[in-house]
Amino acid sequence: MAQNPKIRTPIVCVMGHVDHGKTSLLDRIRGSSVVSSEEGSITQHIGATVVPIEAIRAMSGSMEKVRINIPGLLFIDTPGHHAFTTLRARGGALADMAILVVDITQGFQPQTIEALQILRNCKTPFVIAATKIDRIHGWRVNTGETFVSSFAKQNERVKGDVEHKTYEIVGRLGELGFSADRFDRVADFQRNLAIVPVSAHTGEGIPDLLLVMIGLAQRYMGEELTLVVEGPGAGTVLEVKEERGLGMTLDVILFDGTLSIGDEIAVAAKDDVVVTKVRSLLQPRPMKEILVEDRFERVKSVVAAAGIKVTAPNLEGVLAGSPLFVIRGNRDEVESRIKKEMSEIHVNLADEGLVIKADTIGALEALCKELEAKEIGVMRAEVGAVSRHDLIETETIKNPYYRALLCFNTPILPDAAEMIKNPLYTQVRVFDGKVIYQLIDQYVAWRDEQKRLAEQKKFEHIVMPAKIRLLPDCVFRQSNPAVVGVRVLGGKLRSDVGLVKLDGKKIGHLKTMQMRSETIREADAGQEVAISIEGATVGRQVSVGDDLFVDIPERHVKVLEREMMKTLNPAAQDVLAEFTKMRRKADPFWGK
Numbered sequence: 001m002a003q004n005p006k007i008r009t010p011i012v013c014v015m016g017h018v019d020h021g022k023t024s025l026l027d028r029i030r031g032s033s034v035v036s037s038e039e040g041s042i043t044q045h046i047g048a049t050v051v052p053i054e055a056i057r058a059m060s061g062s063m064e065k066v067r068i069n070i071p072g073l074l075f076i077d078t079p080g081h082h083a084f085t086t087l088r089a090r091g092g093a094l095a096d097m098a099i100l101v102v103d104i105t106q107g108f109q110p111q112t113i114e115a116l117q118i119l120r121n122c123k124t125p126f127v128i129a130a131t132k133i134d135r136i137h138g139w140r141v142n143t144g145e146t147f148v149s150s151f152a153k154q155n156e157r158v159k160g161d162v163e164h165k166t167y168e169i170v171g172r173l174g175e176l177g178f179s180a181d182r183f184d185r186v187a188d189f190q191r192n193l194a195i196v197p198v199s200a201h202t203g204e205g206i207p208d209l210l211l212v213m214i215g216l217a218q219r220y221m222g223e224e225l226t227l228v229v230e231g232p233g234a235g236t237v238l239e240v241k242e243e244r245g246l247g248m249t250l251d252v253i254l255f256d257g258t259l260s261i262g263d264e265i266a267v268a269a270k271d272d273v274v275v276t277k278v279r280s281l282l283q284p285r286p287m288k289e290i291l292v293e294d295r296f297e298r299v300k301s302v303v304a305a306a307g308i309k310v311t312a313p314n315l316e317g318v319l320a321g322s323p324l325f326v327i328r329g330n331r332d333e334v335e336s337r338i339k340k341e342m343s344e345i346h347v348n349l350a351d352e353g354l355v356i357k358a359d360t361i362g363a364l365e366a367l368c369k370e371l372e373a374k375e376i377g378v379m380r381a382e383v384g385a386v387s388r389h390d391l392i393e394t395e396t397i398k399n400p401y402y403r404a405l406l407c408f409n410t411p412i413l414p415d416a417a418e419m420i421k422n423p424l425y426t427q428v429r430v431f432d433g434k435v436i437y438q439l440i441d442q443y444v445a446w447r448d449e450q451k452r453l454a455e456q457k458k459f460e461h462i463v464m465p466a467k468i469r470l471l472p473d474c475v476f477r478q479s480n481p482a483v484v485g486v487r488v489l490g491g492k493l494r495s496d497v498g499l500v501k502l503d504g505k506k507i508g509h510l511k512t513m514q515m516r517s518e519t520i521r522e523a524d525a526g527q528e529v530a531i532s533i534e535g536a537t538v539g540r541q542v543s544v545g546d547d548l549f550v551d552i553p554e555r556h557v558k559v560l561e562r563e564m565m566k567t568l569n570p571a572a573q574d575v576l577a578e579f580t581k582m583r584r585k586a587d588p589f590w591g592k
Contacts, residue, residue, distance in 0.1 A: 009050065010217040011255060011305045013076045013095030013124070017111035022101045024200035025129060026077050029059070029210070048238070048253045048307030049075045050284070056210050070217055074305040076253065096305075097216050098126035099209070104165045104197060105135050108172045116176060127194045127212050128180065130169060134199040136161050147197050147205035148184055162197060169195055183212050189219065232326035233259035233304065237267060239360070240318045246280075248315035252308050252324055259308065259326060260301035266334045267315075268322035268342045270384070273335045274314055275327065282309040319383045321361025353377025354443070355394045357386050358408040367408055367436055374440065377402065386430070388415040394428045400454075401447045404429040406439055462559055465568070465576040466491035466550040468499075468531075475544065476530065479537040481511060487528045489547065490571040494522045498551035499533065504582055507548060508536030525571050549579045557583075557591035 014022045030049050052072040076095060100115050102108065119126050134141055138158045142150040151159065166182055173180040173193060180193035194212050198205030235254040243249045250267070252259075259265075263278045282296035284307055302308045310324075323341050325334045342361075347368045354371065356378055358364040368378050379397065382390075386407050397403045405428055412420070412432065419425040429446060433439035467489040474485025499507040513520050514530045523529045536542050552560070560568070560576060568576065583590045 008256075008303065009071050009074045009305045010096040011074045011076060011253075012213060013098040014101060015098055015115040015119070016101030017103070017106075017109035017115075023077055025099070025101060025131060025198065025206075026075055028200045028203055028206055029075070049077070050306060051075060053214075056214065059207060059210055068214060068218065070214075073213060073217065074253075074307065095122075095124055097213065098124050099129050099213070100126050101129045101131055102169060103132050104130040104162075104169070105132055107165070107168055113176070116178070125216050127183070127196055127209070127216065128169065128173075129205075129209055130166060130195055130197045131200060133162065133197045133204060134202045136165070141199075141202045142204060144203040144206070146207045148208065150204045151197075166195060166197065183208060189216060231257040232328045233257035233263070233265075233302075233324070234326070235259070235304075235308075235324045237318060237320055237322045237324055238307075240315060240320050243309075243311075246282075246311050248311075248318075249282075250310040250312075250315060250318060250324070252310055254302060254304045254306050254308055254324075256304050257326060258301060258303050259310070264327040264331075265310070265312065265324055266327055266331070266338055267318045267324045268338050269317035269319060270382070272317075273338050274318055275331065275335070276312040276314050278310055278312050280311045282311070283307075284309075319361055320359055321363075321383070347378070347381045348372060349381065350377030350379060352397075352399055352402060353379040354402050354404055354406055355380045355390060355397075356406040356408070357382055357384060357390065357410050359383065359410040363408050363436070367406065367440075370436060370440055374444065376440075376444075383410075385410055386412040386416050388413070388419060391416055391419050391426045391428050391430075395426055401450055403427065404431060404443060404446070406443060407432045408436060408439055409434045459559075459564060459567075462564065463497055463550060463552045463556045464492045464494060465552060465560070465572050465579055466493040466497075467547060467575045467578070468493060468550075469547050470538075470542065470544050471528065472544050474530070475538050478539060481532040481534040482508070482536045482538050482542070483530060483532050484538060484542075484544075485528060485530050486548075488523050488525050489575075490525045491550070491568075491575040492522055492524055492572060493529070493550065495520075495531075499536075499548045500551045501542075502547055502549065502582065504586070506551065507541050508533040510550075525569075549575070549582070552576075552579060554583075554591050561591070 014026060016022050026049060029051055050072055051074075053068055053070065054072075056072065057068075098115075098119055100112070100119065102112055118124075133139060133147075136158060138155065138161075140150075140154055140158075142153055151162065154162070170180050178193050179191060180195055183194035183196045186192045186194045189212075196205055196209045196212055198209055200206075233254050234256040235252045237250050237252055239251040241249060241251070259278065259281065261278050261281055264275060265278060266273050266275050268274070281299050281302055283299050283302060284296055296309055319342075323338055325337065327334050347365060354376065356364065356367050356371075358367055358381075361383055364381050364383055368381055371378055379402070380393070386405065390405060394403060394405045407430060412430070420428075420430050431439055431443050431446070433442065468486040469489055471485040471487055475482075476485070477483040493510075493513070495510060495513050497510050499510055501507060511532045511534050513523060513532075515523065515527065520529065533542070538544070542548070557576075557580060561580075565573065580591055
């Protein structure tokens with residue numbers, strides 16, 4: 001049946017919790033392997049794939065006699081991690097319909113709830129794909145069959161298990177205000193959500209899912225959504241990149257209207273709106289993902305919905321994530337609309353915080369949102385490559401724990417890379433990655449380690465409490481300096497500290513310590529060591545059997561009592577209490 005070239009392809013948004021199998025499901029439909037190329041097997045950008053109606057008919061044999069008046073489906077695969085609420089919201093807003101993927105073995109997860117809220121707010125029709133049915137214990141695989149056919153071949157225990165897990169999903173949906181049932185029991189798809197059990201691994205249930213999606217498209221596109229598209233094109237820029245032989249290009253999801261060679265278009269740049277003319281249009285082959293496609297077909301015009309690569313002059317400064325509009329005599333209106341949309345980008349900047357760079361507006365928003373949730377400030381957020389200027393500006397940040405730059409999926413320019421290699425040029429710590437939550441985890445781990453090292457360094461200079469006793473028959477030299485054997489009665493004895501008697505009278509300076517003829521820096525309670533005391537003579541200032549305190553400076557006592565008490569063992573706490581009690585006899589407010 002000939003298709004009307006002006007019929008808009010419905011956009012289907014695939015949503016769900018991380019690792020529940022969204023991309024794997026699309027891989028099964030389009031026969032590709034995008035999931036294996038994603039960092040950590042988690043989709044990091046919205047990708048677009050056109051699946052023609054002929055391919056859907058071939059995969060779902062039960063549709064041969066069904067009258068279909070749409071050219072196919074454009075699937076948008078949204079990122080999986082919870083940081084991508086912003087991108088998913090855009091995906092939800094773009095979509096005419098959605099597939100919400102739920103792992104039947106795990107049920108609802110935090111992102112499942114998030115996705116439901118987005119779909120409800122956008123009033124988007126959707127179905128539930130209950131994935132991974134092949135992982136139900138005892139499931140007998142029937143590759144590529146409909147769910148109904150394969151389910152009939154399972155034993156009673158497996159059938160019961162599937163029913164139980166399906167009704168757990170039905171119950172959870174009910175709690176959230178949705179009426180749902182398994183698709184083959186739904187009589188009215190407008191009143192009830194359809195749950196389609198599927199396996200991306202074996203292909204079971206995929207024919208049913210496609211049939212339900214086509215049914216939804218036919219019903220909703222005919223009743224509620226615009227079907228015929230003849231106006232000026234509107235889309236979203238997925239990616240800005242240089243292609244060999246083409247120069248700078250835009251990967252675009254066209255979600256409305258028509259885009260043709262020679263059209264004047266407007267897109268957002270860093271500080272302005274770029275207006276240019278379309279030089280050429282390249283469309284991915286059917287069943288291929290625009291973000292990983294390497295062979296394109298040149299076309300003169302494209303009708304929504306579609307993934308399309310656009311070449312035009314002056315695209316260097318265009319921001320990924322920007323809206324794209326075709327201008328038809330309304331340039332001022334279009335420019336104002338783009339500026340308004342860009343002004344609504346949700347990035348909360350703080351007076352103190354990190355510098356972040358990302359490859360798209362959506363990723364920048366997601367990165368900011370995730371950092372904000374962890375109470376980490378962002379001082380500057382920009383789309384684009386990391387430059388020398390970025391490092392110089394980051395180096396001026398006063399707080400050392402914010403003197404870091406998070407670089408998500410965007411290049412580091414050569415002059416910046418040279419600076420990063422040489423610590424003499426920059427002390428800025430750069431975190432470079434392609435998975436947002438891993439990038440943030442790396443920064444948090446570094447920050448916490450820096451704080452730990454700073455605390456350790458700070459406390460290294462604190463004079464610790466210690467009490468010692470001069471041992472009998474262990475006077476090795478009486479003076480200049482006196483060298484005597486002592487036992488550490490409590491606390492931690494370190495070298496290079498003053499010593500006082502129990503009445504507070506100064507004795508001298510403990511210069512060095514030895515144990516078994518080896519010089520040591522510190523000794524713990526119970527250990528016996530030889531110490532040298534400058535400024536003391538045994539028999540005059542100090543005698544065998546005397547107990548001595550380490551003389552702790554008043555400002556150190558404040559640190560010990562306010563910040564380090566939990567790090568001291570009970571014996572050290574007792575020594576500190578005894579020492580401060582002695583000092584406070586003369587001055588009740590000493591060390592407070």
